Amino acid sequence: MKGRFSNKVKYTLAGALLGFAFLLGALYLHAHLNDSSFTFQFFLQQQKEDELIWVIDTAPIVLAIAIGYAGRTRDFYQKILDNLPSDIAVFDQNHRYVYVNPSAIKDKALRRKIIGMNDYEYCAYRNRDTSYADERRKEFLLAKQIAGGLKWEETIKDAAGNRVTNLRRFFPINDRKGKMLWMVGYAVEITDRKVLEEKQEALIKRLEQKNNKLNDFSSIIAHNIRGPMTNMSAIINLLDDTDDPAQQKELQSYLKPCIEGVSAVLNQLVDSLYVMQDTDVEYRNNLIDDCLNIVFKSLDLEIKKCGASVQKNFSTEATIYAPEKYILSILHNLVSNALKYRAEDRKPEIIIAITEETNELTLSVKDNGLGIDLRKNGDKLFKIGKVFHNHTDSKGFGLFMTKSQVESMNGKIWVESEPGNGATFFIQLKNKK
Template sequence: MKKISLKTSIDLTFAVFLVAFVVLAYSTYNRAQSVHHNRLIVNQTSNINTVLEKVLSSAIDIETGARGFTITGDTSYLEVYKTGDKNLAVWIDSLHSMNETDALQLQKLDTIKRLVESRKIISAHIIKTRKEEGMEQAVSIVKTGRGKEVMDSIRASISSYQNESVRILSKNLSETEENVRARNANFILFVIIAFIVVVFAYVKIRQNAKQMVFDKIIQENLMNELTVQNQQLNDFANITSHNLRSPASNITALISTIEENSTVEEYQMIFEMLKKVAQNLNDSLNQLMEVLHIKKNKIIDKELLPFQEIFSRTLESLQGEILKSGAIIKADFSQIAQVEYSKIYLESIFHNLISNALKYRDKVRIPEINIRTEKKNGNIFLHISDNGLGIDLEKNGHKIFGMHQIFHNHPDAKGIGLFMTKTQIESMKGKITVSSEVNVGTTFTVMFVP
């Protein structure tokens, strides 16, 4: 048998190598295309869930606008209703275009459209009744609970829609992970074959060979991105629940002050307070939407803000808690009357620090809160002091501004306010400090950097 020459052996080896390379390259290409396809599905699923949230938000706007107009007769609520109605059509059309080839999702979308139309009809009927027959007739329609049933059905349908999207997303993420593993396996196999060929062909020329293997996993990057998005949603949910909880509790507190023998003047006074709290609640909702815009664009608008105006708005939104506690609140802005700052952030700072002073008051003495401003070393300082329960700084000082940190047993304590306040202040290059003594009181000092 004729011995195969080295040249022939090298030629045959490289021929095998070339065939293996083509096969592996083709397989890797197919896997990469599959990964790309699944990426598109992941992106589409994320977009669909985002639009679904906007559909729900617009439906809530319709409900809120109708209910607000029914209760107050304020026509500004009709703008909320009209905006929600207009946006709904846009988001529903967007969902339809995103799911043109998915019969199951289109069927769910039809269900949502029918429920939304029912909600719009009910809201339109309530508004018409309020205009033509008065608040009592409109409220009687609301009390039937039909509108609530439809909204609950809308939420359930959207949740089902989202769950199906998440299921599809999970399936495609699993397929993507398998394709990535298969592609990496192909890559490793290719490296092994190449290594064997190089060693066989050049063993007499080169005695030493080094192998380098590079491994990059796409799935890890995708999961990191989803984790960041989930954290942003969680942070916004915490901020929203914290900012809206106080106006809601104040409304409850104001209503609880009304008794059977209350005079007409007392009713009128409470109603005026409720109107202010409701207006501030509506402003808070608008401001939270502005927070999203700011966070997205990373631009924080500043304006010249009078401290007295922000302070007065804060007291209006906390009227219920102030009446309930009998708190004495004094403010002195004579040294520094205004500051150039973000309005959203400054209102949040006042609200969080004053509401905390009311929330953690000492039950055995009348709450006293003193607020003043001063200017020192070119910086503006805001001091908010109380005579409440105080904080053991030696024990808890290092975690006082941490997320979900609670130092007193209070049913409404969530550990969000101080964390959010510190984050907002530091985003404006400022600083917040605290001094406190247990059973004596607490002073928060905010430094505004020009």
């Protein structure tokens, strides 16, 4: 308490004052006890007179002690509430403030002002966003309804714009019949813990990604490298066994595709490892329109050959914060896939769109091609060497690489598709400006 006197002093003074008033009263009575006109004498007996005077004389002292003691007891609880390093607020049945401690509201004038207000009125008074009032009202009603305590995490921006997270509790105080008298709101700040939690979650996510990549790699080695290697050694064994030049020639002709296959897979593997370790690629804002034009130029022949139409649903000023080579590679892969997996009976139509939110950007590439059965192939779509159509130039490298690049930028990639109805690939990136 910042007042001139502490509560203890105030209550003792109040008690003493009251006691003094009594004393004056007692003196008055004393003065008139022998006055025959005074009605009080009417019910007094002479022998009891001394006792009464004693009672009247000691009463003010007892009263002063009692009031002082009550004041001190109240002061004890008040001090604790006022000095708790947690936010305490007490509400009436209608969710209006009855009490707020200084930890919840530091300013004394505001602390007085809020009494009798609800959160909406207080937000309006302080010119604040009412969104957290909605959540608090919801929790209040719930706690009242279940007549029991509950807790939730509330994250708001403080005056300086920093994110602050509080663990909030409501617990009703009921009378004996179960009717709510007050609701106590209690909050303890957990911003540090929250930040740590978020960091840990991000770390676990990265670890999961790395682990998935590791599994991908071992599967690639088991299937895509060991396979052709086994074939090569079998061919060489057969070569040893034969002297027929025609057969030797035939066997030799099989060696070349094996070697090409292995080296292609190895190159992709190494490239994606570089992407994973690429910590010093340069991030910058790229105009998406410019990037797309570069991609279209390199795919010009394909686009003309199949008569594809391309639609851009975004502002020419739209930018994406990423390494340029990744963005070019990702767009190239997605657009060339849309062309490659076109449906035979219709001309390819590709729609590229961007939606921007506060700090996220989602880029989508939609086609009207063959589509993918996600129920069957959803989990394999972004893995290396997985091909879903009988297509001569499908090697299953493109999406694996795209996913590696998107994930190295902490982004997300996913697809929506139905067989026969085209596919839409989405890429979501954090968009720092």
